[in-house]
Amino acid sequence: MFQPSPWRADFPAITALQRQRQTYLDSAATTQKPQALLDALSHYYSHGAANVHRAQHLPGALATQAFETSRDKVATWLNAVDSRQIIFTHGATSALNLLAYGLEHGFEAGDEIAVSALEHHANLLPWQQLAQRRNLRLVVLPLDEHGRIDLEHALQLIGPRTRLVALSQLSNVLGTWQPLPALLAHARAQGALSVVDGAQGVVHGRHDVQLLGCDFYVFSSHKLYGPDGVGALYGRTEALARLRHWQFGGEMVQLADYHESSFRPAPLGFEAGTPPIASVIGLGATLDYLASLDPAAVAAHETSLHQHLVRGLADREGVRILGTPQSALASFVIDGVHNADIAHLLTEQGIAVRAGHHCAMPLLKGLGLEGAIRVSLGLYNDSDDLQRFFDALDQGLELLR
Ligand SMILES: Cc1ncc(COP(=O)(O)O)c(C=O)c1O
Structure with a gap:
């Protein structure tokens, strides 16, 4: 039928x-785009582009307002407590690299990072490279025959030496949902930070980061019917406070002098340089469209x-x-x-x-x-x-x- x-x-x-x-x-690689997104991009570019967070002129104020409204929409989409918990990145990959560099200072030789055996390279290589830089142990959580993380085994492998677990929500190869609530609760009880790669999961159903109980959650807009070049990193406020700044330049600075500078907190402190403004605005329009279904x-x-x-x-x-x-x-x-x-x-x-x-x-x-x-x-x-x-x-x- x-x-x-x-x-x-x-x-x-x-x-x-x-x-x-x-x-x-091939929508798991990237999706086609709704007319609502095309309209939003066309509207932004045909009504006056402007940079955000710096110009006092009207086009700048309008672009900043639209940009920040998108941040509110992403926060609502994920049920974050506060839109300041949403950092715009260039995608899931750049969000995960931001985390691996931003959290690096908190690791000591011999600490453990746990990932699963099914991670996309984007949620494996940043942690593998961090482990090599800091002499950490990368622990790989095995799978069961269905292609889900073997819970019993994983709970034994996540212990007091585990400082961070980084897990995919929905496998991009196997199409399996991972048993995250139990794993994340266990990681938290062990004092480990948790990172959820929501690149595939965010596309199917609505997910509540508070209910999920993760410290960080990342996704790419282009897989969620939005424009490419933009992604989001959600962080619990306390977890975000543990991040060190990792990319430096315009917009992220509070005060700069020749030999010293101070930096803004999240989110703007982690959005150095001109962000993908049109894409962020387009992501907001895409979320409006998706929310209407x-x-x-x-x-x-x-x-x-x-x-x-x-x-x-x-x-x-x-x-x-x-x-x-x-x-x-x-x-x-x-x-x-x-x-x-x-x-x-x-x-x-x-x-x-x-x-x-x-x-x-x-x-x-x-x-x-x-x-x-x-x-x-x-x-x-x-x-x-x-x-x-x-x-x-x-x-x-x-x-x-
Ligand atoms: C599970 C998973 N994580 C991360 C990524 C990386 O996403 P991006 O290339 O948009 O940064 C992908 C993309 O295929 C993915 O499927």
Whole structure:
């Protein structure tokens, strides 16, 4: 039975892609954009660009107001207590690097940082490099057979030497939600700081950072239907106070002299230089658009399409799904067929899916794989998109076998 997306028409690029005979199933990499965002960008650029937080003139005041309103919207989206807990960054990667450098001074040789075995490189390499700089021990929390962090094992590995845990909320390879509430509560009881990589999780459902109980939460706007070049770092007020400034320049300074300076607290103290103003304003407009949708309808649509995807893959002979995907995406390999070959055949048939290691090389290596194909869904996908994918997959398999 055909399952339409009630929001497909809100995303003009989907129609444009269709005209190019492209079926977009790579939303976990980046999403198509709603008209509301295009309108906000066009409005900002066609009504007068201006820098923020410095000019006293009217365009500057309007840009600053729009920029700060976006900060309020991000705070509301995450249910942060205060919009001063939201630092704009250039994305999840830059937020995680900010944390790894900003918290570095608090670590001593022999301290431990815990990450899971499924982290994206963005939430692995900053901590790995910090561990190398400071002579720390990086502890890797193992997974169970479904592709979720093995809770029992992880609770034993997070102990009094653990100073920080950095965990993904929703795996970008396995589509599994991680058991964060228990892990974060345990980390807190051990006196460790917690960092949640919400790059994928933030896109599906609404998440409350207070309920989650994390110290820091990061995400990228471009995966949440917003513009690229911008992301957000949420921090609990006490946790933010532990950050040292890490990038220096305009806007972040309180007083500067030739030989000494003092710096602003969060958020502006961590937003050195001109920020991506249009993108921040566009993110605010995107959040307004997303907030206008019926969350139950979105969840029902996403769940139903995801089930359709997983069932369709499971029904096909020789297809091996990685882990037990719960939301948003599924990755798979095919017995006896190289993933690059199948990816090539899908590409030729206009199916835009991702193949490779998905920026999680250690995870793929642990699974004994060089790569996998990932199909990921967005609000705008409908069951015809999946049908085109399955038809192309069947045709490709026939050719390859
Ligand atoms: C789980 C996860 N974390 C972090 C990132 C990094 O996001 P960005 O490249 O936008 O900084 C990604 C992007 O694929 C991701 O999927």
